[in-house]
Amino acid sequence: MACAKYGCLKCKYEEVKRGNREEYVEVLVCPKCHGALVDQYRTAKYIGGIDYVAGKNINALLIIELDNETAVPKVFYKGEQVKHLRDVDFEWNTETDVVMGKLNIDIENVDTSGDKPVIKRTGVSKC
Ligand SMILES: [Zn+2]
Numbered sequence: 001m002a003c004a005k006y007g008c009l010k011c012k013y014e015e016v017k018r019g020n021r022e023e024y025v026e027v028l029v030c031p032k033c034h035g036a037l038v039d040q041y042r043t044a045k046y047i048g049g050i051d052y053v054a055g056k057n058i059n060a061l062l063i064i065e066l067d068n069e070t071a072v073p074k075v076f077y078k079g080e081q082v083k084h085l086r087d088v089d090f091e092w093n094t095e096t097d098v099v100m101g102k103l104n105i106d107i108e109n110v111d112t113s114g115d116k117p118v119i120k121r122t123g124v125s126k127c
Contacts, residue, residue, distance in 0.1 A: 009046060010035030061124075062105055064090060077107055077122055084110040086119065102127050 002021050007014050008030040017028070017035065027046070028037040038046050063076040075082045087108040094101035105123040 005041050006037045007038045007043065008033065008035050008037050009043070013037070032068050062090070064088065075107060077105070082107050082122065084112060084117075086110060089123075100126070 002078065003016060004024065005014065005016050005019050006028060011030060011033040013029075013030055026039050026042045027103045029035075030037040036046060039122070059079070061078060063074075065074040073088055075085060075088055086108070087106070089104065089106040089120060091102065091104040092100070103124065103126045106125075107122045109120055109122075110116045111120040
């Protein structure tokens with residue numbers, strides 16, 4: 001038996017739900033206003049800020065986590081985890097340490113959502 005406290009993002013209605021872990025969902029429909037009734041620990045995911053469960057700033061453009069020198073990095077771009085990584089390039093430099101000189105983010109992964117796997121590139125390049 002698990003317990004989660006939910007809060008409505010629209011009308012601030014609160015409710016505690018009990019049930020099996022298999023039945024858990026992050027978002028329900030608010031019975032008062034039909035807005036989003038969100039698990040209190042996941043609220044930031046829907047309104048911005050820090051996701052306290054995952055410990056991440058979900059508004060960050062890029063998060064790269066590398067547990068050790070041989071680990072596969074975990075990459076989050078625009079709040080979404082990029083899975084099936086092939087290549088990750090991150091370059092940032094400046095001459096003044098105040099004004100951005102160059103930014104290059106290039107993430108290559110295999111998209112397996114379709115019938116056939118497709119190589120996808122994501123990122124941004126600014127000089
Ligand atoms: Zn509501």
